[in-house]
Amino acid sequence: MKKVRVAVTGNPNVGKTTLLNWIAGTHLKVGNWPGVTVEKKEAVIEFGGYKIHLVDLPGVYTLEPVSEDERIAVSFLEEEKPDVILNIVDTPNLEKCLLLTAELLEFGRPTVLVLNMWDEAKRIGMEVDTERIEELLNVKVVRTVGRTGEGTRGILPAIVEAYEKNMVPKISYGEEVEAKLRKISERTGFKNKRDLIKVLEESPERKELEAKLGKSFSDIISDERYAFSHGLFKEVVKKKGEKGRDLTDLIDRLALHPVLGFLLFVVVVYVAFKISFDFSTPFVDWVDAFMVEFLGPLTGVILGSLGFPDWFVRFFSEAVIGGVGFVLTFVPLIGTLYLMITILEMSGYIPRVAFLMDRFMHKLGLHGRSVVPLIMGFGCNVPAIMATRTIESTRDKILVTMMIPFMSCPARLVVYAFFISIFFRENPALVLTFLYLLGILVAILTALILRKTFYRGSLTHFVMELPPYRFPSLRTVLTITWVHVRDFLYRAGTLIFGASIFIWLLLNTPPGVKEVSDSVAGKIGKALVPIFEPIGIDNWKVTTSLIPAFLAREIVISSMGTIYTAEGYTDPPEDFNFSEELKEKVSSLGGAVRDAFLSLVTLKIVAFEVEEEEDETLKGMIAKDFTPASALSFMVFILIYTSCLGTFSVLVREIGKRRAVLFLGYSFVAAWIFSFLVYRTASLILQ
Amino acid sequence: MDLRSVELGKEFTVKSLKGKDSPAVKKLTAMGLREGKRAKLLLRNGRVLLLRVDNSRLIIDNNLASYVEVA
Incomplete structure (x- = not known):
């Protein structure tokens, strides 16, 4: 049976491990606080004629390795080259989550984007055009509710489809950066953006780019990623939805009170x-x-x-x-x-x-x-x-x-x-x-x-x-x-x-x-x-x-x-x-x-x-x-x-x-x- | 003025961030507190502040708050 390796990634606390529990029935540890998954864990399921290995990576906000859990996630993605990337996002916080999505798309691997906590998004009146996301990024999109398991059955078929069709995601940055990356691609034959950016960083073109845009290389790249995620968010989110004062605020008034909280x-x-x-x-x-x-x-x-x-x-x-x-x-x-x-x-x-x-x-x-x-x-x-x-x-x-x-x-x-x-x-x-x-x-x-x-x-x-x-x-x-x-x-x-x-x-x-x-x-x-x-x-x-x-x-x-x-x-x-x-x-x-x-x-x-x-x-x-x-x-x-x-x-x-x-x-x-x-x-x- | 002087319960806009190369500031931006963002100061407890940025809540310490110029 053919093996498909899937990296399960997302920001901390987006419900990754809960979803994994639903789809694999696995016994992985979860918790409702940032950073419970601190070591990569694997679950294996047979589906559609494949042996699907789901590797649960630590929740991270970006792929810039600062703390150790980020280094673990980055080294897995770079060295183990997973067949499919399963990117789980917390829909009410879509804009924030899309920064990591942009970085993941740079790897050029078939990607499945899971919009989790869909019910919470609906409750606050948020509307997301999932078909538009699929069209713009060439990825598969699945909507889920981790708490009830709704929609989780769609994840495995989406992984298999993205893998079988070898859906290479699309991501583009500003014209100046893209022009340089194209040149490097012609010269080196590299295709995925992450490699191209790395080569660009070491090449003489970097200086030209910095001079032209008037900022440091790392600022240029991070600004491009922010611009991409912001632009994508504007394009696919029809209504942002606004949380009024909700139950969390109410409980927090007591729970975080300096005296009553204690x-x-x-x-x-x-x-x-x-x-x-x-x-x-x-x-x-x-x-x-x-x-x-x-x-x-x-x-x-x-x-x-x-x-x-x-x-x-x-x-x-x-x-x-x-x-x-x-x-x-x-x-x-x-x-x-x-x-x-x-x-x-x-x-x-x-x-x-x-x-x-x-x-x-x-x-x-x-x-x-x-x-x-x-x-x-x-x-x-x-x-x-x-x-x-x-x-x-x-x-x-x-x-x-x-x-x-x-x-x-x-x-x-x-x-x-x-x-x-x-x-x-x-x-x-x-x-x-x-x-x-x-x-x-x-x-x-x-x-x-x-x-x-x-x-x-x-x-x-x-x-x-x-x-x-x-x-x-x-x-x-x-x-x-x-x-x-x-x-x-x-x-x-x-x-x-x-x-x-x-x-x-x-x-x-x-x-x-x-x-x-x-x-x-x-x-x-x-x-x-x-x-x-x-x-x-x-x-x-x-x-x-x-x-x-x-x-x-x-x-x-x-x-x-x-x-x-x-x-x-x-x-x-x-x-x-x-x-x-x-x-x-x-x-x-x-x-x-x-x-x-x-x-x-x-x-x-x-x-x-x-x-x-x-x-x-x-x-x-x-x-x-x-x-x-x-x-x-x-x-x-x-x-x-x-x-x-x-x-x-x-x-x-x-x-x-x-x-x-x-x-x-x-x-x-x-x-x-x-x-x-x-x-x-x-x-x-x-x- | 920086984030430390925002009044409790008030909304503000992030004007600029100092020390962009420091890991904490990078993390802060990745967590959604970027230039141009509207946010609200929900609570203060000693050295820590609780902010509302879009639909998420962030805790940041006073020292890091001094890196955030607001308007």
Whole structure:
């Protein structure tokens, strides 16, 4: 099957990735703020006898490479020479978008122009003559509404048609420039305008042109592009349409108000977390009970009756159910948290925080814009660090990059949720708020230290676009949430499973070891105890769990699950009644659903406020080795120490190996110091 | 006068831009704030301004605003 490579391009926030979701059903990340797509991503679909590769490039305003995301887009277009360019524009802002269109047309590749947000354009009374665009530029034009998917079916046929007919687009500039370009074309045989302009820039004709028009070459070319896009806009737009005061202006009066805006921000964050925790907790409890009371015994009975050796039944119970299964119980929490973050992302609210926080960020020597990747960090540190590529200044980029790893991501939340549900049932919200704020505080301190030492430079300029508020489509929100959950499940099946096997093997080495504390795992853990003793962690089972947790923080929980299950291993029950147990689990699921919805009507965060005695369960066993103070100290350690392979590798890629290793060391030391302080203080208070 | 001295809620026309070779000014023009454009100052918060240019909203900092001569 023939391969057609399509570059998907457009300004930031024109709905590129949402459209891709519609046409390819792909699971690409989208968000309603400039610069979410920071790395090129690909989706492959078979259509009309072709294998169509859609490459989603970062959103850019021009092809003049200033920041890194622009360089990525330009190098792809220049070096990979895509067969078709899919240029998506935001119709209400057509005039602005056409500048990039002009630059794209210069490549001379068959082009499909997608007029997205057609409904918004119609609403403001804008009229665009799409046939005239096709005629003038020799391109295919498709009208779409990203939110509902209307018109998106027309995109693939348009790509195929433009490709099959090899539609070379037409673009012409002023007569002086065109005359020079014609000469160069005759001399060199080059056809596309971009190459011709590059040759002209290096040729003697450039001086003549500059003298004749009285401006610099770059001014001449950029003026020509503006003139072209402006002229095209005048020619094809019959009615410009004017937005009156719309809903966005109305909401912004509150959301961007210096005082009320802050209050709103606090309310939004509170509500998002309240829903994430309270809605998911009944399901977390249900999955936990399902694993421990149903799946665990069931698999034990089945494996035993099938004649599997004893060690395998133990392995399954300890590493799979105890380790991986333990982490999986938090899937409902991760899912709802991502759902909330995605809704916020897509609604257009998050960039507003940049405006609101500028004054504060300025004190740290940063622009308000830096807040956007920091907020993304609460979703996952890795894409947040990649999003710093939109920052033009290297100094700002490094400062923000080194703040992001202190933002509490959902993996840390898994650890918090676990300890809070054991030790802080009375004040879950207070402890969570403390941890999230502590992370922010450490980030601020880090920025201040860096600013006073290595990165003294002054601020560069700052400009960013605020998208209008949009009601996100349910389909897109659910798709994105699913992508995150799938990612978490994938990690559970690979990384976490691998780590559980690793820990299990260490626990059973040397073979036949009687007491787990005499195993290799026990010895390593004991050797580490002196380092962690001052911060309240004096148990080898916990220190051992920290080693594989470098891969991902939630592994600390799965490892502890494996170790403690191994220690307290009991043979599968003899009298397991399958149908009774199943009936019980199904009916308790109904109760969980009811509890989840009921929790939404209260104002207070009630998650983890469960009262039950869990002495015999895994949680109960782990609880015996901690005190509230050491649990708090442990959470602080997990929060601050960058124990995440994903984050570390993206740091290496973005700021270099040396800086990344230094940062890792710094985060370890900072984690230890803060845990020490927290442990000592909490020991006094929580007596 | 430059953009910093525009009154809140007032419309203005961009007369000229200084420092056209600086990346930030290039970006600003690419985002739609060009010579001859009509725009409106919607809000001000400390060092940042919120502008309405055609159908889009831009945030720019005070320092960059000083590069924009308006009438």
